[in-house]
Amino acid sequence: MTKRHIMEFERPLAELESRLEELLGLDLSENPELAAEVASLADEVEALRQSTYTDLSPWDRVQISRHPQRPKAQDYLAAIFTDVVELHGDRVYGDDGAIVAALATIGGRRVVVLGHRKGKNVRENIAWNFGMAHPEGFRKAMRVMRLAEKFALPLVTLIDTPGAYPGIEAEERGQAWAIAESLELLSGLRVPVVAVGIGEGGSGGALAIGFGDRLIMLENSYYSVITPEACASILHKDAGRASDVATCLAMTAEDLIGLGIVDEIIPEPLGGAHREPDGVFNAVRERIASALDTLCDLPSDALVASRYERLRAIGIIEEGAC
């Protein structure tokens, strides 16, 4: 069992929980007074647990979205898809592990799956660059998008990245070009596209595979134009102000329903998806399958036209601002 990762906002709870755990390990059969105290501590812990995990701030949710034990794209591939065949490489430069691509089956339907791939430990994170793709990752994504179109397979994407990788080689190989081309291709792909925010939705690197005919988000995932830390360091010259900025940026699933960007939210168990992943897997499987049931009935012209209308409607402007 991996050591439990404690998030900032749950620290007081975690301390109390570990004390309770210790006490529960004692044999108190001959000490009824202490046993009563332990029972009341257990009640206190339960009350604190409820209050800690309800009314989460956007910044709390960001921490949950980044929890190392949170289910990752590869966990969804294993749990809710069957007959998974992973595909590798962009056919140009290399195989970027930060993007996972696969042929898979869900609810009896054959699909193509694309996801950002983050690891759960240092070794995985180094191999997959913390889910931050280079251009070859987006080019791999485009290759399998074309494959999906060619064989009329719906596309399911799983969004979970802090962002596209900001590095010398990434720029050299055309990071902006790869993202732009992916956006263009995805916007006109002639198969149903269901995008699911499962963790972090960081900026252009998330968007490159992160929109479609339905956008579904887990309750504690986020989707943002910029990470709150980067935004705080630009606006306040202080990355420590990220928690205030997270609220300003309107980046939670609930905020994004309000802005007409997200279609539905999948609730998570108290404390986050990592607490009881099975329930989350079931809900995600069910929502994807049901979205595909609706979308697969539409002719591809109508699908592409309505995807354009969806995008075209996003934005709030003033016409006579002169």
Place this chain on the structure above:
Amino acid sequence: MSISDWFKAREARRYTSAGSGHSPKGGVADGVWNKCAGCKRIVYEGQLAENMRVCPHCEYHFDLTAHQRVQLIADEGTFEEFDAGVGSTDPLGFVAAKPYTESLASAHERSGLTEGIVFGRATIDGHPVILGAMDFRFIGASMGSAVGEKVARAFELATSERRAVVLFAASGGARMQEGMLSLMQMAKTSAAVRRFAEARLGYISVLTNPTMGGVTASFAVLADVILAEPGALVGFAGPRVIEQTIKQHLPKGFQSAEYLLEHGMIDDVVPRAQLLSRVTLLLDYLAAKDVAS
């Protein structure tokens, strides 16, 4: 020059600093001088105005406003602006550091524009086009809802009138103050370019200093031919972000137009003085064909 004149000139220069050239009301005296960011020499306003705002000593390309770009390339009197009144609201009530509404108001005051891009119909050496130019003075020509909307409308107009698009990009990236509404403009504008491209119409993009982030990573690089001005900084992540990530200094010339040409990302680096003739020739080649699709 008397001391008081010198101070006046200095004030005037400050007022037009950031290399932006003319104040919105125009009329900067020819004797006002600018320090060239390329060679650090003093260049008089009159010399700059005569030389397309290119340093006569080192060829450094000073910034241009959107309307200056239009003037330099459109046939005289042909530019017909569309949606000049489209502007931004403050949908998120964004107030980190300073209220977004304040940034919008001061950008409007400084530039006379309602947003960071200007577009309309024009002809370029007789070729009918939709011409667009971004204006860095307006919150770094960052892309929020209004910029995204105007870009989408420009491509839709070009599609329906079967005109080519010539677009001068300049931008700091997506506009943080509108959150996800800004990010989604990347998808929206890319979708509009795709529809336009499917109509087999030509798109020439000119990347100017600087073009970064979400604008580079969407419509700006989806052109049939991509040109850049000499020395323009173009990329996805900003140099500071990259340095902080990799904890190394960046090589000289990193993300410059010349570097992009070398790495195969753009078609050519074209000095401002040759831009009109190059774009005209390209428009000849990329003219719309009357095809029954």
